[in-house]
Amino acid sequence: MNTEHFGLLDSDEKVLTAKAAAFRAVALNEKHMFTDTSGSQRSQAKTEVLRTIYSLHAFDQVLNNATSSEEFLSNVRQYLSNSLTVYFERQSLSLSDFISSFDGEARRYKSIAHEVDDWLKRLMKLTREHLRRSAFSVKIPPIRLNLTVDDQQSKGVAGKTDHENGDRLITILFNPAKFTLESYFALPCVLSHELWCHALACCHDEDNFVRESKWNGCSPADSWEEGWMDHLQFQILENEMSAIAPNAAALEALFAQCSLGYLSARHADQSMISRGIGARACYAFHRFLRQYYRGLADDLLIQISLDINVLTCENELKQNFVSWIWESLNPDTADYGKPVESTFALVERRNRLDQVLLANKTKAESLKINIINLLAGGHQN
Amino acid sequence: MENEELLYDVSIDWDARAIKARTLALASDSSDEINQILSQNCKAVDVNLLVQIQNAIRNHLKIEEKGAGTDPGTVALLVSLTPFVKAIVPLLKPFAENMADVARKIALDIWNMLKKKLGDHEHIRLRNRK
Numbered sequence: 001m002n003t004e005h006f007g008l009l010d011s012d013e014k015v016l017t018a019k020a021a022a023f024r025a026v027a028l029n030e031k032h033m034f035t036d037t038s039g040s041q042r043s044q045a046k047t048e049v050l051r052t053i054y055s056l057h058a059f060d061q062v063l064n065n066a067t068s069s070e071e072f073l074s075n076v077r078q079y080l081s082n083s084l085t086v087y088f089e090r091q092s093l094s095l096s097d098f099i100s101s102f103d104g105e106a107r108r109y110k111s112i113a114h115e116v117d118d119w120l121k122r123l124m125k126l127t128r129e130h131l132r133r134s135a136f137s138v139k140i141p142p143i144r145l146n147l148t149v150d151d152q153q154s155k156g157v158a159g160k161t162d163h164e165n166g167d168r169l170i171t172i173l174f175n176p177a178k179f180t181l182e183s184y185f186a187l188p189c190v191l192s193h194e195l196w197c198h199a200l201a202c203c204h205d206e207d208n209f210v211r212e213s214k215w216n217g218c219s220p221a222d223s224w225e226e227g228w229m230d231h232l233q234f235q236i237l238e239n240e241m242s243a244i245a246p247n248a249a250a251l252e253a254l255f256a257q258c259s260l261g262y263l264s265a266r267h268a269d270q271s272m273i274s275r276g277i278g279a280r281a282c283y284a285f286h287r288f289l290r291q292y293y294r295g296l297a298d299d300l301l302i303q304i305s306l307d308i309n310v311l312t313c314e315n316e317l318k319q320n321f322v323s324w325i326w327e328s329l330n331p332d333t334a335d336y337g338k339p340v341e342s343t344f345a346l347v348e349r350r351n352r353l354d355q356v357l358l359a360n361k362t363k364a365e366s367l368k369i370n371i372i373n374l375l376a377g378g379h380q381n
Numbered sequence: 382m383e384n385e386e387l388l389y390d391v392s393i394d395w396d397a398r399a400i401k402a403r404t405l406a407l408a409s410d411s412s413d414e415i416n417q418i419l420s421q422n423c424k425a426v427d428v429n430l431l432v433q434i435q436n437a438i439r440n441h442l443k444i445e446e447k448g449a450g451t452d453p454g455t456v457a458l459l460v461s462l463t464p465f466v467k468a469i470v471p472l473l474k475p476f477a478e479n480m481a482d483v484a485r486k487i488a489l490d491i492w493n494m495l496k497k498k499l500g501d502h503e504h505i506r507l508r509n510r511k
Contacts, residue, residue, distance in 0.1 A: 153452055160450030190451060198449040217446035219396035220453035271393060
């Protein structure tokens with residue numbers, strides 16, 4: 001019987017889970033498997049091990065839907081042992097450590113679907129903590145998770161968000177044939193992106209929550225949701241990785257590194273000009289806040305960004321915000337005076353910014369504000 | 382009334398806002414074509430109807446992205462004709478029987494005309510999404 005796990009077929013779920021367990025085993029044993037005390041490394045050995053894991057998607061046992069998860073993992077263990085024995089002996093490596101780690105990780109995380117769902121629950125807890133401090137009244141919409149396979153997509157993993165009857169539906173899409181080690185360890189970033197950037201957009205509870213969603217979507221090159229908010233979500237993810245995906249340090253480091261790699265590739269994509277500018281504008285704004293508000297900068301960046309993201313308004317207003325920041329902070333490095341010492345001044349200026357945006361949210365075309373000046377204590381324009 | 386929601390794939394160089402702006406500009410310059418569509422579907426037309434239809438295009442034709450995603454292929458362009466159809470039904474009362482059906486036909490014909498012009502004049506190709 002084919003059962004579905006958040007939308008994944010049983011067979012797909014088994015393959016992806018087995019791959020994830022194997023990737024984790026590689027990461028945990030990487031040092032003693034692929035380096036030695038002389039300082040040399042065995043890149044060919046690593047390539048061989050990963051190639052064997054990547055081939056799991058074509059594993060015959062996938063076709064046998066009656067195989068239980070335990071039997072399937074046992075078969076995968078045997079397959080890995082048989083495929084790598086000769087190579088490990090040739091390299092005088094310890095295969096048993098790797099297989100033992102594989103067993104441990106497979107037992108620890110029985111299902112990739114439940115692993116992703118667990119991450120989402122932890123991320124949701126974090127969103128509630130942050131949004132509790134929003135300047136606006138926020139009604140977080142119901143958020144549902146769906147996992148599915150798309151054999152046509154170019155990457156091993158991708159994400160998308162839609163709205164359905166007032167809910168936000170986050171879908172994680174897998175291409176098992178292209179599901180690499182980097183794909184797996186970038187999964188938290190993909191999930192975090194969909195949640196912070198899209199699922200929480202436009203949920204300002206101004207009218208006691210109108211049932212129909214006021215968010216429909218955005219362009220892949222959108223400078224705000226795809227650029228600015230994407231940069232922001234990674235800042236949160238990197239700081240909170242231990243809370244979101246608690247693991248041994250070696251695995252957490254790889255989650256962070258692969259998430260950063262995934263993010264950097266998105267923002268350096270030469271075809272997504274506005275998206276890249278949005279991410280860099282967020283970086284520039286954060287730098288300004290660090291110079292001017294010092295220890296309060298990280299929290300201020302998150303709160304201002306979340307406030308604007310939840311605002312239900314024309315996309316154009318949020319894109320204009322990115323443009324205004326970019327124009328204000330480039331190319332000169334202006335001196336905005338002494339760093340702010342008083343949290344009262346900070347709160348007062350942040351509230352002023354929020355009120356200006358809220359009061360003008362329907363006038364995206366005509367509104368232009370000097371945000372940097374406002375936050376530095378000057379006038380609005 | 383059927384929900385006329387049309388989904389398209391489009392180049393990443395164009396977002397919904399830009400496509401809508403181009404569409405409305407083309408609609409302003411398409412009086413002859415719109416008149417022809419009205420004549421084909423209504424027993425009589427007058428200049429007021431043309432102006433009202435063009436206003437309805439400006440105020441009620443909905444073009445926006447549907448969804449968001451890390452892969453550009455997951456985001457579709459959504460063209461919703463339903464608000465436009467609803468807006469023009471009462472305008473057709475003096476000119477047509479079966480106003481709802483006629484309104485729907487006119488809306489589809491106008492949209493197809495504008496879609497063709499987007500491709501021919503603006504090089505914005507909208508591909509039907511499967």
